[in-house]
Amino acid sequence: MSKIIPFREEIFHQINQILESQKAFIFLWGKSGSGKSVLLQRLAKKYNVDFINENFKDQSFLKEKIEFLISQGQSLIILDEVGMYDYAMLESIRIYSD
Numbered sequence: 001m002s003k004i005i006p007f008r009e010e011i012f013h014q015i016n017q018i019l020e021s022q023k024a025f026i027f028l029w030g031k032s033g034s035g036k037s038v039l040l041q042r043l044a045k046k047y048n049v050d051f052i053n054e055n056f057k058d059q060s061f062l063k064e065k066i067e068f069l070i071s072q073g074q075s076l077i078i079l080d081e082v083g084m085y086d087y088a089m090l091e092s093i094r095i096y097s098d
Contacts, residue, residue, distance in 0.1 A: 025097040053080040
């Protein structure tokens with residue numbers, strides 16, 4: 001356990017550096033229970049942004065959500081459980097990230 005916590009801290013700091021230095025599109029993946037969602041929640045709290053863990057059934061719902069968040073001045077959008085999306089939805093996310 002003592003090796004896991006420093007590793008998570010290092011990942012948090014690396015992602016934080018990327019987000020502060022440039023526009024980025026980051027995928028974070030790992031085994032179930034490895035702490036991905038906890039890490040994303042921590043980033044959302046640090047940057048005071050929404051943590052979205054809902055599965056969008058339709059690209060139009062995703063588009064509406066992203067456009068709403070952008071209109072509210074949010075430049076960072078954190079999506080959890082994107083492994084549940086099909087290729088078309090992932091492609092839409094990639095396009096919206098531009």
